[in-house]
Amino acid sequence: MAKSLGPVKRKFSPWTEPSATPFIRFEDITKRYGDFVAVDNLTLDIYEREFFSLLGPSGCGKTTLMRMLAGFEEPTSGRILLQGKDLSGTPPYKRPTNMMFQSYALFPHMSVEKNITFGLEQDGLAKADIAARVEEMLKLVKLESFAKRKPAQLSGGQRQRVALARSLAKRPKVLLLDEPLGALDRKLREETQFELMDIQHTLGLTFLIVTHDQEEAMTVSDRIAVMDKGVVMQVATPAEIYEAPNSRYVAEFIGDINILECSMVGQPRPSLLAGHPPHTTLDSQGLMIGVEQDCKAGVGEQVAFAIRPEKVRISLDPPADGTANAVHGEVWDIGYLGDFSVFLVKLDDGRILRAAQANVSRLVDRPITFGDRVWLTWSVDAGLVLTR
DSSP states (O other), X not given: OXXXXXOOSSSOOGGGOTTOOOSEEEEEEEEXXXXXXXXXEEEEEEOTXXXXXXXXXXXXXXXXXXXXXXXXXXXXXXXXXXXXXXXXXXXXXXXXXXXXXXXXXXXXXXXXXXXXXXXXXXXXXXXHHHHHHHHHHHHHTTOGGGTTOOGGGSOHHHHHHHHHHHHHHTOXXXXXXXXXXXXXXXXXXXXXHXXXXXXXXXXXXXXXXXXXXXXXXXXXXXXXXXXXXXXXXXXXXXXXXXXXOSSHHHHHHSSOOEEEEEEEEEEEEOOSXXXXXXXXXXXXXTEEEXXXXXXXXXXXXEEEEEEXXXXXXXXXXXXXXXXXXXXXXXXXXXXXXXXXXXXXXXXXXXXXXXXXXXXXXXXXXXXXXXXXXXXXXXXXXXXXXXXX
């Protein structure tokens, strides 16, 4: 049985079922603007009721991909399927999707309820049905008492919820969110992320969000597609993306990480513990590192060893565990972030490693400070060998 890499939000993983049919399928999609390739021969499956994130830096192709699904752009080649139907040639207003833009695009002269009503009236719904739908949406986003206000009379978070209610009012099969929380301050953004998750679970819709914010994607998503230069680098759950990145690009893009250049000096050998993966030995400029991983690289090949700062223990005392990886150095800098502290430790060969320590109490008997000689240690299963 595969080792669990972290908690999941819910018991929902259709992508692990061989018989599951994708709700949305991007099939061999390429999008060119002249000589520039925005999306490069990309294939990606998204499942019904999934909260899926496209994550990457500006210019990686994530927004272009979403706009093609919405019908605002047409692929240069390839096709997009929704519930098995090819969307080629289908205009945006006939697609069962709706998009919530970063700017919210609310009508400033209309009240909250009129903003929500507008799209329903365009669709020709009966007045009674419109009234019931608007009441339902206002209740869903907790804005019942703000129905008569204009957008200018609302906070940024309230305007965001109005835009969400308007997008959901037409009951799309897929809600597309283009950097929807970018205009909110950090605290409100974090609160709204959980509200989005609750609404998505309540309605049972498929949400596709485009974001460059790693924490946002990690918080809301069932799965994440990390993109770079029009290509999907990895698709996995947030825990898998963080704990088992498949490349240096993904490892460095998601969170903080230490990466040491190494060469293979020992082929994987059986673990001393039953049921554990084989051990691999690496040489990083004289620092010997043991890794509990079956690495496919051969002896002498160049690889990278990656380890998250929170998995590196820092101590003034030598390690008591003789089986742990250990290295000596000097505290070069300290970042105090409230809930935890980050220590930059300069090794004797000049390299810098980061160690993160939770501030679990207000008082520390032997505080670690600038200039201290310290030991950094980590277990054989804490890091990861990357071959690309």
